[in-house]
Amino acid sequence: MSFLHVARRSPRVLVATSRSFASTSRAASQVKASADAVVKKQASQASIPKSSCPQDTVMKGLNYLKGQPQVLALADDQYPEWLWTILSPKEYPDDGPGGKADRVRRKRERQQAIKDKNFMSTQ
Amino acid sequence: MSKAAKAKAQIVRLLIGAGKAAPTPPVGPALGARGVKSMDFCKEFNAKTANVEVGVPIPTLITVQPDRTFTFVTKTPPVSYFLKQTTGLEKGPAKPGHETLATISLKHVYEISKIKATDDQMKHLPLESIARMIVGSARSLGIQVVP
Numbered sequence: 001m002s003f004l005h006v007a008r009r010s011p012r013v014l015v016a017t018s019r020s021f022a023s024t025s026r027a028a029s030q031v032k033a034s035a036d037a038v039v040k041k042q043a044s045q046a047s048i049p050k051s052s053c054p055q056d057t058v059m060k061g062l063n064y065l066k067g068q069p070q071v072l073a074l075a076d077d078q079y080p081e082w083l084w085t086i087l088s089p090k091e092y093p094d095d096g097p098g099g100k101a102d103r104v105r106r107k108r109e110r111q112q113a114i115k116d117k118n119f120m121s122t123q
Numbered sequence: 124m125s126k127a128a129k130a131k132a133q134i135v136r137l138l139i140g141a142g143k144a145a146p147t148p149p150v151g152p153a154l155g156a157r158g159v160k161s162m163d164f165c166k167e168f169n170a171k172t173a174n175v176e177v178g179v180p181i182p183t184l185i186t187v188q189p190d191r192t193f194t195f196v197t198k199t200p201p202v203s204y205f206l207k208q209t210t211g212l213e214k215g216p217a218k219p220g221h222e223t224l225a226t227i228s229l230k231h232v233y234e235i236s237k238i239k240a241t242d243d244q245m246k247h248l249p250l251e252s253i254a255r256m257i258v259g260s261a262r263s264l265g266i267q268v269v270p
Contacts, residue, residue, distance in 0.1 A: 052269050053228035061208020062234050064179045064200060073230045082251045083229050084270055086258055 051076050130189030133157050138201075141172035141179045157187040164193065171197055180204055199242045202260045205235045216265030224265040232257050232268060 055075045062071040092101035135153055144150055144165035154161045164185070172181055185195040207213070210225035236253040239245050245253055258268050 050270075051228060051230060052226075053230045057228075057230075059209055059231055059234055060211070061205060062231075062238065064176050064205075064238075066174055066176055071234050073228070079230065079233055080250075083233055083254065086229070086232070086251060086255050087268060087270065090255075
């Protein structure tokens with residue numbers, strides 16, 4: 001354990017001696033922290049794709065009650081996360097032989113097999 | 124719309140414009156055949172839909188008892204109505220699923236699903252499921268949904 005301790009410490013010591021100015025090492029850590037923040041922001045923005053509907057777009061016809069104010073679009077991040085996934089088929093986490101993902105896959109295969117059989121009976 | 128030899132409650136499904144009940148063609152014969160006075164129904168219906176903009180189609184389910192009394196339930200307007208209003212479409216496509224007539228955003232879908240979730244038969248469903256239903260309806264109407 002103590003050996004690992006030493007081994008872990010030594011590269012840091014070497015780095016500290018190679019950059020002899022304390023300010024540069026602090027700047028390096030600051031740069032790394034800001035780089036981390038930028039990467040995280042990009043990741044969160046990538047999960048919400050840029051919506052084609054900008055904020056405060058009027059949605060016609062959705063105020064069907066009398067005296068209801070116009071319905072406006074909100075900012076992208078004010079909508080729930082699942083909204084951006086509903087255009088693609090629902091993915092279920094794989095949980096073993098009898099789980100939901102298995103059953104959904106089997107049902108789809110079964111329905112497709114029936115459709116194929118019905119089509120082949122017309123040929 | 125069940126017809127039985129014994130006395131049984133009959134159900135009539137109608138799509139009526141809010142505040143616009145009473146005309147003979149759609150409402151009159153459908154109710155009159157079951158023995159309901161259409162004026163009574165129209166007065167009650169117009170009173171119940173007084174808070175809705177005039178002309179918005181309201182699906183109603185009218186249950187007529189054997190002794191000619193009736194109760195009715197109103198629901199939220201159809202999804203196709205909302206989609207047509209938002210996109211400005213008058214009619215659906217000639218070939219559903221093969222044509223694209225308009226585009227809609229996921230934000231519109233979210234707002235429509237919020238309205239439909241207030242309906243009694245949708246109350247137990249998660250909002251995500253309702254939103255997926257609306258995406259399917261949009262496909263049948265020739266409306267493409269983009270993020």
